[in-house]
Amino acid sequence: MITVRVPAKVNVQLGVGGLRADGFHDLANVFFAVGLFDEVTATPGEGVTLSCTGPDAASVPLDDSNLAARAARLLAAHHGLADPGVHLHIAKAIPVAGGMAGGSADGAAALVACDALWGLATPIGTLLELAAELGSDVPFALLGGVALGRGRGEILDALPVAGTFHWVFAVADGGLSTPAVFRECDRLREEAGTGSSEADVPTPDADPALLAALASGDPVALAAALTNDLQAAALSLRPSLADTLHAGTEAGAIGALVSGSGPTCAFLAKDAESAEAIAAALRTSGTCRTAHATHGPVPGAEVSAPRP
Protein backbone atom coordinates (compact mmCIF):
# COMPACT_ATOMS: atom_id res chain seq x y z
CA MET A 1 0.00 0.00 0.00
CA ILE A 2 1.37 3.42 -0.99
CA THR A 3 -0.04 6.76 0.20
CA VAL A 4 0.92 9.99 -1.55
CA ARG A 5 0.18 13.41 -0.10
CA VAL A 6 -0.30 16.21 -2.64
CA PRO A 7 -0.91 19.95 -2.16
CA ALA A 8 -3.38 22.45 -3.60
CA LYS A 9 -2.11 25.55 -5.41
CA VAL A 10 -2.87 29.22 -5.56
CA ASN A 11 -1.70 31.34 -8.49
CA VAL A 12 0.05 34.42 -7.08
CA GLN A 13 0.26 35.76 -10.64
CA LEU A 14 -1.96 34.53 -13.44
CA GLY A 15 -1.21 36.46 -16.62
CA VAL A 16 -3.43 35.25 -19.48
CA GLY A 17 -2.44 35.78 -23.12
CA GLY A 18 -4.69 35.52 -26.18
CA LEU A 19 -6.71 32.47 -27.24
CA ARG A 20 -4.48 30.07 -29.21
CA ALA A 21 -5.59 28.02 -32.21
CA ASP A 22 -5.60 24.88 -30.01
CA GLY A 23 -8.13 26.39 -27.57
CA PHE A 24 -5.59 27.11 -24.81
CA HIS A 25 -4.12 30.44 -23.65
CA ASP A 26 -0.42 31.16 -23.11
CA LEU A 27 0.16 32.01 -19.47
CA ALA A 28 2.61 33.63 -17.13
CA ASN A 29 1.47 31.44 -14.26
CA VAL A 30 3.23 31.74 -10.90
CA PHE A 31 2.09 28.64 -9.00
CA PHE A 32 2.42 28.51 -5.19
CA ALA A 33 1.81 25.17 -3.35
CA VAL A 34 -0.10 25.54 -0.07
CA GLY A 35 -0.74 23.26 2.91
CA LEU A 36 -4.15 21.97 1.94
CA PHE A 37 -3.65 18.35 0.92
CA ASP A 38 -5.39 15.43 -0.77
CA GLU A 39 -4.07 11.92 -0.06
CA VAL A 40 -4.18 9.21 -2.71
CA THR A 41 -3.66 5.63 -1.52
CA ALA A 42 -2.84 2.91 -4.06
CA THR A 43 -3.44 -0.76 -3.19
CA PRO A 44 -3.19 -3.79 -5.49
CA GLY A 45 -6.49 -4.44 -7.30
CA GLU A 46 -8.09 -5.68 -10.49
CA GLY A 47 -8.35 -3.08 -13.25
CA VAL A 48 -8.37 0.57 -12.13
CA THR A 49 -10.99 1.26 -9.44
CA LEU A 50 -11.63 4.35 -7.31
CA SER A 51 -13.18 5.48 -4.04
CA CYS A 52 -13.29 8.93 -2.45
CA THR A 53 -14.04 10.39 0.98
CA GLY A 54 -14.26 14.00 2.19
CA PRO A 55 -16.79 16.86 2.34
CA ASP A 56 -16.94 17.23 -1.49
CA ALA A 57 -16.75 13.48 -2.28
CA ALA A 58 -20.22 13.44 -3.89
CA SER A 59 -18.97 15.80 -6.65
CA VAL A 60 -15.95 13.66 -7.55
CA PRO A 61 -16.50 11.36 -10.56
CA LEU A 62 -15.52 7.73 -9.81
CA ASP A 63 -15.39 6.65 -13.46
CA ASP A 64 -12.57 6.77 -16.03
CA SER A 65 -12.89 10.57 -16.31
CA ASN A 66 -11.28 10.95 -12.87
CA LEU A 67 -7.79 12.37 -13.30
CA ALA A 68 -6.36 9.82 -10.85
CA ALA A 69 -7.73 6.91 -12.93
CA ARG A 70 -6.52 8.56 -16.16
CA ALA A 71 -3.08 8.98 -14.61
CA ALA A 72 -2.89 5.29 -13.61
CA ARG A 73 -3.90 4.16 -17.12
CA LEU A 74 -1.50 6.61 -18.81
CA LEU A 75 1.45 5.41 -16.69
CA ALA A 76 0.56 1.77 -17.35
CA ALA A 77 0.28 2.40 -21.12
CA HIS A 78 3.63 4.24 -21.14
CA HIS A 79 5.29 1.13 -19.63
CA GLY A 80 3.35 -1.28 -21.83
CA LEU A 81 1.49 -2.84 -18.88
CA ALA A 82 -1.45 -4.53 -20.61
CA ASP A 83 -3.51 -5.19 -17.50
CA PRO A 84 -2.85 -2.57 -14.78
CA GLY A 85 -4.26 -3.47 -11.37
CA VAL A 86 -4.78 -0.80 -8.70
CA HIS A 87 -7.41 0.55 -6.36
CA LEU A 88 -7.00 4.29 -5.72
CA HIS A 89 -8.59 5.85 -2.67
CA ILE A 90 -8.76 9.65 -2.65
CA ALA A 91 -9.05 11.33 0.77
CA LYS A 92 -10.18 14.71 -0.52
CA ALA A 93 -9.62 17.96 1.36
CA ILE A 94 -9.02 20.25 -1.66
CA PRO A 95 -12.27 21.95 -2.77
CA VAL A 96 -13.70 20.45 -6.00
CA ALA A 97 -13.86 22.78 -9.02
CA GLY A 98 -12.48 25.45 -6.70
CA GLY A 99 -9.56 26.85 -8.71
CA MET A 100 -7.02 25.08 -6.47
CA ALA A 101 -6.19 22.27 -8.94
CA GLY A 102 -7.62 19.46 -6.80
CA GLY A 103 -8.25 17.05 -9.67
CA SER A 104 -4.80 17.82 -11.07
CA ALA A 105 -3.30 17.13 -7.63
CA ASP A 106 -4.96 13.70 -7.58
CA GLY A 107 -3.63 12.97 -11.08
CA ALA A 108 -0.09 13.82 -9.98
CA ALA A 109 -0.47 11.80 -6.77
CA ALA A 110 -1.75 8.78 -8.70
CA LEU A 111 1.27 8.90 -11.03
CA VAL A 112 3.63 8.83 -8.02
CA ALA A 113 1.62 6.21 -6.11
CA CYS A 114 1.24 3.79 -9.06
CA ASP A 115 4.88 4.26 -10.01
CA ALA A 116 5.89 3.13 -6.49
CA LEU A 117 3.26 0.35 -6.23
CA TRP A 118 4.24 -1.14 -9.59
CA GLY A 119 8.00 -0.66 -8.92
CA LEU A 120 8.55 1.27 -12.16
CA ALA A 121 11.07 3.94 -11.03
CA THR A 122 9.97 6.27 -13.84
CA PRO A 123 12.38 9.24 -14.16
CA ILE A 124 10.92 12.57 -12.97
CA GLY A 125 11.31 14.06 -16.47
CA THR A 126 9.04 11.34 -17.88
CA LEU A 127 6.52 11.77 -15.04
CA LEU A 128 6.41 15.52 -15.82
CA GLU A 129 5.73 14.75 -19.53
CA LEU A 130 2.93 12.32 -18.65
CA ALA A 131 1.54 14.89 -16.20
CA ALA A 132 1.40 17.53 -18.96
CA GLU A 133 -0.68 15.12 -21.08
CA LEU A 134 -3.21 14.90 -18.26
CA GLY A 135 -3.70 18.67 -17.82
CA SER A 136 -1.99 22.05 -17.63
CA ASP A 137 -1.89 22.14 -13.80
CA VAL A 138 -0.74 18.53 -13.23
CA PRO A 139 3.07 19.00 -13.67
CA PHE A 140 3.17 21.66 -10.96
CA ALA A 141 1.46 19.33 -8.46
CA LEU A 142 4.44 16.97 -8.92
CA LEU A 143 6.94 19.77 -8.35
CA GLY A 144 5.35 21.85 -5.55
CA GLY A 145 7.14 24.84 -4.01
CA VAL A 146 6.80 27.94 -6.18
CA ALA A 147 7.28 27.82 -9.94
CA LEU A 148 6.71 29.87 -13.07
CA GLY A 149 4.55 28.04 -15.61
CA ARG A 150 4.82 29.11 -19.26
CA GLY A 151 3.04 27.80 -22.34
CA ARG A 152 -0.37 26.62 -21.10
CA GLY A 153 1.19 26.34 -17.63
CA GLU A 154 3.02 23.04 -18.16
CA ILE A 155 6.54 24.39 -18.88
CA LEU A 156 7.90 24.91 -15.38
CA ASP A 157 10.84 26.66 -13.77
CA ALA A 158 11.21 26.50 -10.00
CA LEU A 159 11.44 29.96 -8.41
CA PRO A 160 13.50 30.99 -5.38
CA VAL A 161 11.41 31.81 -2.31
CA ALA A 162 12.41 32.79 1.23
CA GLY A 163 10.54 31.81 4.37
CA THR A 164 6.88 30.97 4.81
CA PHE A 165 3.78 32.93 3.77
CA HIS A 166 0.47 32.65 5.65
CA TRP A 167 -2.73 32.17 3.65
CA VAL A 168 -6.46 31.85 4.16
CA PHE A 169 -8.76 30.16 1.63
CA ALA A 170 -12.49 30.90 1.57
CA VAL A 171 -14.31 27.96 0.00
CA ALA A 172 -17.47 28.81 -1.97
CA ASP A 173 -20.68 26.83 -2.32
CA GLY A 174 -20.44 25.08 -5.69
CA GLY A 175 -17.61 25.28 -8.22
CA LEU A 176 -16.77 27.13 -11.43
CA SER A 177 -15.85 25.38 -14.68
CA THR A 178 -12.28 26.27 -15.74
CA PRO A 179 -13.08 26.35 -19.53
CA ALA A 180 -16.16 28.53 -18.82
CA VAL A 181 -14.01 31.05 -16.90
CA PHE A 182 -11.42 31.22 -19.73
CA ARG A 183 -14.32 31.72 -22.22
CA GLU A 184 -15.73 34.52 -20.06
CA CYS A 185 -12.29 36.16 -19.97
CA ASP A 186 -12.25 36.12 -23.80
CA ARG A 187 -15.82 37.45 -23.94
CA LEU A 188 -14.99 40.35 -21.61
CA ARG A 189 -11.94 41.21 -23.74
CA GLU A 190 -14.12 41.22 -26.89
CA GLU A 191 -16.72 43.36 -25.11
CA ALA A 192 -14.01 45.83 -24.05
CA GLY A 193 -12.89 46.09 -27.70
CA THR A 194 -9.33 44.87 -27.08
CA GLY A 195 -9.80 41.53 -28.87
CA SER A 196 -9.07 38.11 -27.38
CA SER A 197 -6.85 36.32 -29.92
CA GLU A 198 -3.10 35.73 -29.79
CA ALA A 199 -2.67 38.62 -32.26
CA ASP A 200 -4.58 41.00 -29.98
CA VAL A 201 -3.19 40.18 -26.52
CA PRO A 202 0.53 40.49 -25.70
CA THR A 203 2.20 37.36 -24.29
CA PRO A 204 2.24 37.88 -20.51
CA ASP A 205 5.47 37.97 -18.49
CA ALA A 206 6.27 37.26 -14.86
CA ASP A 207 6.19 40.48 -12.82
CA PRO A 208 9.71 41.33 -11.50
CA ALA A 209 8.21 42.94 -8.34
CA LEU A 210 6.36 39.69 -7.57
CA LEU A 211 9.49 37.58 -8.10
CA ALA A 212 11.49 39.91 -5.81
CA ALA A 213 8.78 39.70 -3.11
CA LEU A 214 8.89 35.88 -3.22
CA ALA A 215 12.69 35.78 -3.14
CA SER A 216 12.87 38.15 -0.16
CA GLY A 217 9.99 36.54 1.78
CA ASP A 218 8.21 39.90 2.15
CA PRO A 219 4.43 39.35 2.58
CA VAL A 220 3.51 43.04 2.22
CA ALA A 221 5.36 43.26 -1.11
CA LEU A 222 3.82 39.96 -2.29
CA ALA A 223 0.35 41.18 -1.29
CA ALA A 224 0.84 44.33 -3.41
CA ALA A 225 1.95 42.28 -6.43
CA LEU A 226 -0.84 39.60 -6.45
CA THR A 227 -2.70 39.60 -9.82
CA ASN A 228 -5.10 37.27 -11.60
CA ASP A 229 -6.27 37.99 -15.17
CA LEU A 230 -9.13 35.49 -14.65
CA GLN A 231 -10.48 37.35 -11.62
CA ALA A 232 -12.80 39.68 -13.59
CA ALA A 233 -14.23 36.66 -15.43
CA ALA A 234 -14.78 34.70 -12.19
CA LEU A 235 -16.47 37.77 -10.62
CA SER A 236 -18.61 38.22 -13.72
CA LEU A 237 -19.84 34.61 -13.45
CA ARG A 238 -20.13 34.74 -9.62
CA PRO A 239 -20.64 38.40 -8.52
CA SER A 240 -20.99 37.40 -4.84
CA LEU A 241 -17.23 36.71 -4.72
CA ALA A 242 -16.76 40.49 -4.37
CA ASP A 243 -18.42 40.19 -0.92
CA THR A 244 -16.04 37.37 0.05
CA LEU A 245 -12.97 39.38 -1.03
CA HIS A 246 -14.29 42.39 0.90
CA ALA A 247 -14.98 40.32 4.06
CA GLY A 248 -11.43 38.91 4.14
CA THR A 249 -9.89 42.34 3.59
CA GLU A 250 -12.06 43.86 6.36
CA ALA A 251 -10.85 41.05 8.65
CA GLY A 252 -7.22 42.14 8.18
CA ALA A 253 -5.92 40.37 5.04
CA ILE A 254 -3.03 42.31 3.47
CA GLY A 255 -3.82 40.87 0.01
CA ALA A 256 -6.87 39.21 -1.59
CA LEU A 257 -7.56 37.56 -4.93
CA VAL A 258 -9.57 34.82 -6.59
CA SER A 259 -7.57 31.56 -6.70
CA GLY A 260 -7.00 30.59 -10.36
CA SER A 261 -10.34 30.14 -12.12
CA GLY A 262 -12.19 30.43 -8.76
CA PRO A 263 -14.47 30.44 -6.93
CA THR A 264 -12.15 29.88 -3.92
CA CYS A 265 -10.83 33.24 -2.67
CA ALA A 266 -7.26 33.49 -1.35
CA PHE A 267 -6.08 35.93 1.32
CA LEU A 268 -2.52 36.71 2.33
CA ALA A 269 -2.04 37.37 6.06
CA LYS A 270 0.85 39.13 7.80
CA ASP A 271 1.44 36.16 10.14
CA ALA A 272 -0.06 32.86 11.36
CA GLU A 273 -2.11 34.48 14.13
CA SER A 274 -3.69 36.95 11.74
CA ALA A 275 -4.47 34.10 9.30
CA GLU A 276 -6.41 32.25 12.04
CA ALA A 277 -8.35 35.44 12.88
CA ILE A 278 -9.21 36.09 9.21
CA ALA A 279 -10.37 32.47 8.74
CA ALA A 280 -12.59 32.72 11.86
CA ALA A 281 -14.11 36.01 10.64
CA LEU A 282 -14.77 34.57 7.16
CA ARG A 283 -16.48 31.49 8.61
CA THR A 284 -19.10 33.69 10.32
CA SER A 285 -19.32 36.29 7.53
CA GLY A 286 -22.00 34.49 5.53
CA THR A 287 -19.91 35.05 2.36
CA CYS A 288 -18.42 31.53 2.03
CA ARG A 289 -19.07 27.89 2.97
CA THR A 290 -15.96 27.58 5.12
CA ALA A 291 -12.42 28.98 5.43
CA HIS A 292 -9.02 27.39 6.10
CA ALA A 293 -5.85 29.04 7.42
CA THR A 294 -2.64 27.48 6.12
CA HIS A 295 0.87 28.30 4.91
CA GLY A 296 3.27 27.68 2.08
CA PRO A 297 5.22 26.93 0.06
CA VAL A 298 5.10 23.16 0.63
CA PRO A 299 6.59 20.28 -1.42
CA GLY A 300 4.76 18.58 -4.31
CA ALA A 301 3.36 15.03 -4.45
CA GLU A 302 5.40 12.72 -2.21
CA VAL A 303 5.04 9.27 -0.68
CA SER A 304 4.04 9.55 3.00
CA ALA A 305 5.92 7.53 5.59
CA PRO A 306 3.79 4.54 6.71
CA ARG A 307 1.86 5.26 9.92
CA PRO A 308 3.23 3.33 12.96
Ligand SMILES: C[C@](O)(CO)[C@H](O)COP(=O)(O)OP(=O)(O)OC[C@H]1O[C@@H](n2ccc(N)nc2=O)[C@H](O)[C@@H]1O
Ligand atom coordinates in the same frame (compact mmCIF):
# COMPACT_ATOMS: atom_id res chain seq x y z
C1 LIG B 1 -6.66 28.29 -14.35
C2 LIG B 1 -5.50 27.35 -13.99
O1 LIG B 1 -5.87 26.50 -12.92
C3 LIG B 1 -4.32 28.19 -13.51
O2 LIG B 1 -3.31 27.39 -12.95
C4 LIG B 1 -5.09 26.50 -15.19
O3 LIG B 1 -4.73 27.32 -16.27
C5 LIG B 1 -6.13 25.48 -15.61
O4 LIG B 1 -5.47 24.26 -15.74
P1 LIG B 1 -6.26 22.85 -15.88
O5 LIG B 1 -7.48 22.86 -15.02
O6 LIG B 1 -5.22 21.78 -15.70
O7 LIG B 1 -6.75 22.95 -17.37
P2 LIG B 1 -6.72 21.84 -18.55
O8 LIG B 1 -7.40 20.61 -18.05
O9 LIG B 1 -5.37 21.75 -19.13
O10 LIG B 1 -7.66 22.58 -19.60
C6 LIG B 1 -9.04 22.74 -19.39
C7 LIG B 1 -9.54 23.87 -20.26
O11 LIG B 1 -9.15 25.15 -19.69
C8 LIG B 1 -8.81 26.06 -20.72
N1 LIG B 1 -7.38 26.44 -20.60
C9 LIG B 1 -6.56 25.77 -19.73
C10 LIG B 1 -5.23 26.15 -19.60
C11 LIG B 1 -4.76 27.21 -20.43
N2 LIG B 1 -3.50 27.62 -20.36
N3 LIG B 1 -5.60 27.84 -21.28
C12 LIG B 1 -6.90 27.48 -21.36
O12 LIG B 1 -7.65 28.07 -22.14
C13 LIG B 1 -9.11 25.35 -22.03
O13 LIG B 1 -10.44 25.67 -22.37
C14 LIG B 1 -8.98 23.88 -21.66
O14 LIG B 1 -9.74 23.04 -22.52
Ligand SMILES: Nc1ncnc2c1ncn2[C@@H]1O[C@H](COP(=O)(O)OP(=O)(O)OP(=O)(O)O)[C@@H](O)[C@H]1O
Ligand atom coordinates in the same frame (compact mmCIF):
# COMPACT_ATOMS: atom_id res chain seq x y z
N1 LIG C 1 -9.74 13.54 -8.83
C1 LIG C 1 -10.65 14.50 -9.08
N2 LIG C 1 -11.04 15.33 -8.10
C2 LIG C 1 -11.94 16.32 -8.36
N3 LIG C 1 -12.53 16.52 -9.54
C3 LIG C 1 -12.17 15.73 -10.55
C4 LIG C 1 -11.21 14.68 -10.36
N4 LIG C 1 -11.04 14.08 -11.53
C5 LIG C 1 -11.84 14.70 -12.42
N5 LIG C 1 -12.54 15.69 -11.84
C6 LIG C 1 -13.49 16.59 -12.56
O1 LIG C 1 -12.82 17.81 -12.80
C7 LIG C 1 -13.64 18.95 -12.49
C8 LIG C 1 -12.75 20.07 -11.99
O2 LIG C 1 -12.26 19.68 -10.74
P1 LIG C 1 -11.01 20.31 -10.00
O3 LIG C 1 -11.27 20.13 -8.53
O4 LIG C 1 -9.74 19.82 -10.54
O5 LIG C 1 -11.18 21.84 -10.40
P2 LIG C 1 -10.25 23.08 -10.20
O6 LIG C 1 -9.58 22.99 -8.87
O7 LIG C 1 -11.06 24.31 -10.47
O8 LIG C 1 -9.16 22.90 -11.33
P3 LIG C 1 -8.02 23.93 -11.80
O9 LIG C 1 -7.68 24.81 -10.63
O10 LIG C 1 -6.89 22.99 -12.17
O11 LIG C 1 -8.60 24.64 -12.96
C9 LIG C 1 -14.63 18.43 -11.45
O12 LIG C 1 -15.86 19.11 -11.51
C10 LIG C 1 -14.76 16.94 -11.79
O13 LIG C 1 -15.85 16.73 -12.65
